Amino acid sequence: MGSTEKLPKMQYRFLGRSGLQVSVISLGGWVTYGGQVGDQLAFDCMKAAYEAGINFFDCAEGYAAGKSEIVMGQAIKKFNWKRNDIVISTKIYWGSAYGDNPVNNGGLSRKHLIEGTNAALDRLQLDYVDLLYCHRPDRNTPIEETVRAMNYLINTGKTFYWGTSEWNSEEIAMAWAVAQRLNLIGPVMEQPQYNLLCREKVEKEFSLLYENYGLGLTIFSPLKTGILTGKYNDGMPDDSRYATAKDAYSTSKAKSFGDEQWQKDIESTKKLKPIADKLGTDTATLAMAWVIKNPNVSSAITGASKVEQVAKSVKALDYLEKLTPELMKEIDDTLGNKPTPLTRRF
Amino acid sequence: MGSTEKLPKMQYRFLGRSGLQVSVISLGGWVTYGGQVGDQLAFDCMKAAYEAGINFFDCAEGYAAGKSEIVMGQAIKKFNWKRNDIVISTKIYWGSAYGDNPVNNGGLSRKHLIEGTNAALDRLQLDYVDLLYCHRPDRNTPIEETVRAMNYLINTGKTFYWGTSEWNSEEIAMAWAVAQRLNLIGPVMEQPQYNLLCREKVEKEFSLLYENYGLGLTIFSPLKTGILTGKYNDGMPDDSRYATAKDAYSTSKAKSFGDEQWQKDIESTKKLKPIADKLGTDTATLAMAWVIKNPNVSSAITGASKVEQVAKSVKALDYLEKLTPELMKEIDDTLGNKPTPLTRRF
Amino acid sequence: MGSTEKLPKMQYRFLGRSGLQVSVISLGGWVTYGGQVGDQLAFDCMKAAYEAGINFFDCAEGYAAGKSEIVMGQAIKKFNWKRNDIVISTKIYWGSAYGDNPVNNGGLSRKHLIEGTNAALDRLQLDYVDLLYCHRPDRNTPIEETVRAMNYLINTGKTFYWGTSEWNSEEIAMAWAVAQRLNLIGPVMEQPQYNLLCREKVEKEFSLLYENYGLGLTIFSPLKTGILTGKYNDGMPDDSRYATAKDAYSTSKAKSFGDEQWQKDIESTKKLKPIADKLGTDTATLAMAWVIKNPNVSSAITGASKVEQVAKSVKALDYLEKLTPELMKEIDDTLGNKPTPLTRRF
């Protein structure tokens, strides 16, 4: 990363209505760390990210069966980062996705949330995370049980904030209703998928939550697992994550290659190329810049399986101002997928 | 347990409306462990239970004056079970049932609940239990004092959930009223007796609690202390627990042998034999299957004084589907003791 | 105490509406332990009390400037009493009554309540007391600050219950109002003076608190600092506490010897002699039995500067049943000081 001086200055945003600031580009440990990517490469990517001003590192107990947390914890220790300078998250739900015993080792019961968080903190070698997510909704556990357990984890100093990932708007509103009835702390952030090809949830379904609850978003898959880079435009390359799929997740994803949605997405991606050309960049950078142009996005979580990808993500910041209202409209018109936000009067 | 492969697959149920999953058949430390049964036999039974998929082990401070907890704690340590894979309970109320000083060493005062739980955790060599029961109602202690103390134990990480044992429906509803008024956590589960010969509480008295409070049941005595095995049909055998009664409880029970209720129960048990024959099993297995057929039963706590009894209990799972509506009605008609549930309109 | 077998069986009462049981006769460390009385004598008295069934030992940070707590803690350790078998109290308010700096070292501020309790527990060598008292009302501190600090001490495990000493009924009611408004725990017990010569507070002023808040009383001075023994009937004996006054408290009390109230009390004490004669005992025993005849008295705290006094106090239990309604009326008529309790309708 001898070229960090050429990178645009990192921007920081408040996480929703909270007082916490996260870099608008962040680094996730999804699939990669502890999984496909070797430890040294993971360390290199984290170092590059930190030097580029990224302060938010996102993980989950379910990533690579806990190995992502181990690698991330080792990096924090190895680089001797000050705890107050970084924002670390993890997510609870899929503790045993790759384990032996699914009973009570997943979901959002009080037992798993507390046992799972303690195990995650052990792996991370940390006393606390900054953000703790419920990685999915759990319809088998009452939301009150989950809200109370997340508040227990805040009150015992294991996390500063809690939030959700891939919950729908009703579930988030129900969590807030429970929290408000019991005078407890509600979910501050949600982690949905968001990108040029997947806009309904963020732009329509959640539209009343931003004002009502001050919800912040830490979105994942800003490039829709790589499709928006355009690298699949001409078919699956040999070195893609899917081509070399070794884990259950990638294997299942690989199967979707070529299906109807995939083909539609490839078509959309191709249509974006002329717009990217006009900006003097590629579709990947256009797509990344477009995501963080949305002020409800507090941070876009990026992946990196090569050190260079970190810098590439950060360079999207250079294009934020170039995304003029006219250009944003051109993108909407080109893709034809702009959702109509909900309003308070119907 | 070389024959575990022949056992039916264990089923798990949510404990009432909570997010915790318990095996529908569980193992209790009642009387037996630390008491009549030697330590090695207790270890063997727990191992057999674990291998059969049983994840819930039930204990109490009052069982064998604390020795049951010691043996159970040793087993957990000896077999190196992962804490998150098992659900451990204990119950507070009778700490000094066999001790020297009854004053403040029993009941549901804040003092005994906290001191008793800490002592129980020491005996179990655990940092926390999953479930903590108030073993009986204590009419000398305000329910608010008890509800607050149980919440203190949850907030200090000593248990995940709390519940009751042999409380009546009004007492459970009063605990919920206190909890709701104070924004505290109410009792999630009740542990009553329930079997073919004792149905009023579970099927009638509690009938509104399941929906109102999401109450789960972990029932004890599914075979009514053995009567439903039919082994007393022809009188008291020489090796029965009562014939060899050594502790206060068994001695007192032994005295009931031959009384009016006993005779009535023996008659009912004899009538069940033809139905069991029809299913191709014995009355014990029929009785066990019948208990867990009730969806409000989250788990049936079984005892075992021989390793084989664990497998026998689990085999009842094979008969769950054979208990058709028609057969259930035949049982009701045969016993003539089906209660009428309470309804919300009288 | 080779004669404990001759003592009546100790009685235990619930502390007001709480689930805690205290011996109806208890032992206080007031002035004596750590002060006038030598350590060995204090140990002997505590041992005699314990063997007589006394389970409640009362102390205060202000007794002998903390030395009472030190001696009491040493006794508990020396005799290896089980923590769950005993009820230990202390009181906060006068931490620096004999110290150098009164600023913030007394009263009921959050600072002194927490610092004072931690210091008291250090002196007692205990992790917690069972009962923690606000030793006096503090009109300079808002009751809300005090109620919150006492609840903090309960929530951090430093005490099981909290109460007051020498508060008036309005102050107790105000503490309950604050506690109920904030969903906190209110004061369970009050420690007032109560004896045959001082009845207004317990029998009149507090009369609505017993039912409204379940208030329990642990009364002090059942013999009005010895007057009711009759030992001052003929003037101050040479070995009395006041004659040998060495501490500020006794010196100030000694001054009241001979004043108008003292003379009135001596006259009343003399009038009780014939009634005590009729019961075949002395006025001290009559006075002690009379105090615990009141069911609102959970425990009468006695002092002892000689081992024999412990047994003498306990023997009052033999006279409880002999205090018939007729005899109680005779006492009221003789003293002419029976208050009229408040009622809910005026």
Next chain:
Amino acid sequence: MGSTEKLPKMQYRFLGRSGLQVSVISLGGWVTYGGQVGDQLAFDCMKAAYEAGINFFDCAEGYAAGKSEIVMGQAIKKFNWKRNDIVISTKIYWGSAYGDNPVNNGGLSRKHLIEGTNAALDRLQLDYVDLLYCHRPDRNTPIEETVRAMNYLINTGKTFYWGTSEWNSEEIAMAWAVAQRLNLIGPVMEQPQYNLLCREKVEKEFSLLYENYGLGLTIFSPLKTGILTGKYNDGMPDDSRYATAKDAYSTSKAKSFGDEQWQKDIESTKKLKPIADKLGTDTATLAMAWVIKNPNVSSAITGASKVEQVAKSVKALDYLEKLTPELMKEIDDTLGNKPTPLTRRF
């Protein structure tokens, strides 16, 4: 400080409606300790203050980038002061004013309040402070997040009370509204600037807060950073803090030398001289006495860069009674800046 015996007796006031007592003159670590002033001089000043009866020592994470807290902690340890005899405060907001990374290292987010307080306690070598301030309002963090975090710090024993510094009346009222809605503890004290030349906030803007919320004031700059001593009446002396400005703060202040407000203040200071003469003292002592004459001022925080300044500040106590209503009116008339307090009816 061989002359402490000549000093007037220190006075203590309750901090607003709370039960905590602070010396009406207190010592701050502002700029000086850890900064311009050497460690030994700081120790000497603290010792002189303590011996003069000052019990309240005020600090902040932002003073001299944390070095003030380090020096203050060393002094407490060195002099072996009893923790209960002193009142220690710190303030959170500007943790990184002089640090490398402003992101999440300042402001009133839950993250910085908790991380900042833990770091401050480490520097102070203390388990807790008595008072914890939000050093400025943070309009980027919801007041609810701040109120909850301050209560977390109280509940985890890191501070006894919390308050604000340089918040306006609406912000303080909003914090109380949040605290009352959630049954949490509100801010007990505010630390504004207050002196003869700066009266609006304390005498007008806050006028309804004293009664409504029991707000106490620990005011700073009683001499308006020295102007009221009269030492700048004839221009900037060579040894003034501003003339020798080495830190960012003093440098910025030095720039204001000579501006319009400065000239106005110098004029006012000159007008006070005859009144001081009449009292037989100087304008500095008059100004200090005038500040603590206001009963809403719980404590006036003074600075000291020479040991003698401590005694000089304390001597203002001698003039409290000499500030008669007539003299106070003369001051008001002379300065012409007396604000009209708000009243409940407009």
